Amino acid sequence: MIKIASDNGQVMSTNLSRSDAIYASLRRAILEQALKPGTKLPEDSIGDTFGVSRTSARNALLRLASDGLVEIKPNRGAAVAMPTLEEAEEVFALRRCLEREVIGRLCKRMPRDGIDALISHVREEERALQASSPRSIRLAGEFHILLAELTGSKLLIDFISQIVSRSSLILARFGRPHSAECGIDEHVQLIEALKNLDAETAMRIMDHHLHAVEDRAKVDEKDDGPDITEILSRYISISD
């Protein structure tokens, strides 16, 4: 019986299987760019780090693979996914499509406390940014997941989560070092447009925002310096 803070901040208390904890920790580590694209993730090292067997580590890796965060080649092991530029364009093209859908729905029906939730999330983004916390990278993406959650559609939340994760990975691979810092202003503008149920403006801002993110991703590449066990030791904690 472990307590863990799930992605959306809700605390669910459940008899969590071991692989869930590993999955969550690895996911955070990847999204916060502590584990960079291309880093090898051998089952043994991960199992040792988290104090479980290879099987649990493996299950976590399989789930991360279905999220597109790691790539598993048969008999050749797992590594943090290295999206290509071509894949990057696919991701952002589809992301624009889905985020427009989100905005369209929210302008038709915004839940009661929706705007408040968005505002308080942006405040947290600002705090994390000022503290130069690696959380800020992840929070920037989770703003978009929060938007999806306000639509109430589980499937849409799922798809947006997947695509935001991949976007983060793309930024980790191609973006500038602290590439998450720019978007907060646009988040604020977007909230304003949503408050006025102004779909037109909101979509324009969103398009601009996503293009900005995408452009940031088209700079030069960075090289890798993997020493997993050291990095992961900071991520085996349970809560945020």
Next chain:
Amino acid sequence: MIKIASDNGQVMSTNLSRSDAIYASLRRAILEQALKPGTKLPEDSIGDTFGVSRTSARNALLRLASDGLVEIKPNRGAAVAMPTLEEAEEVFALRRCLEREVIGRLCKRMPRDGIDALISHVREEERALQASSPRSIRLAGEFHILLAELTGSKLLIDFISQIVSRSSLILARFGRPHSAECGIDEHVQLIEALKNLDAETAMRIMDHHLHAVEDRAKVDEKDDGPDITEILSRYISISD
């Protein structure tokens, strides 16, 4: 080294892990409605049926769960997913969004042999329907996956595949017995519109088509008669 016919008909020769074969067989069985929603899928029975250990069966089930085709409750096992009516509406709402995206892209750029591929697929649908083969149910869904494949976007293919799978499950749960048989005419019309690069008409047909499918799903429920090992014995074969 095993040969297996993958979903899209391409034969890929590869050293396929055992769980892949189980995954593919179970998937087919579910999509062809041989395994109905709610049917329990104990690891032991599956392992016995396919002649492998529980580990491989378990891995296959985990992957099916991430596709949304089976539900796994901790310590309580796996079962073919039983989508609710609410989830059904979510699925079709998002499906309309994504399929419109597909059509939009195809009307901008249709690959060379695209129309031919679509026509030959519909021919196969007709053959399967005349033969009253259970394949016709699956082929009807795969028409839409083929559309997505023509866009060339892996991610879009992935999302459409997921959502088509879920739609099939919804039809299995709520639809009339042979609910796949109606759509072929509309597939033909859609191809015609795509040939003319007429996005307007194509989207209208697609909307109508999806609404028809959705409406068919809103009839009465059916009960379950699970006896897995018997059913699965017809699905352990390798090819289609």
Next chain:
DNA sequence: TGGGATTTGTTCGTATGTATT
């Protein structure tokens, strides 16, 4: 309520496959 049967969760030894020297 209780206890036995069943099913899942996990571990670890062994086999197998790949890359490298």
Next chain:
DNA sequence: GAATACATACGAACAAATCCC
């Protein structure tokens, strides 16, 4: 090209949870 080093794939056994009578 063969041997070695390394990492995954699989299966049998054990532990824990759940179900059913």
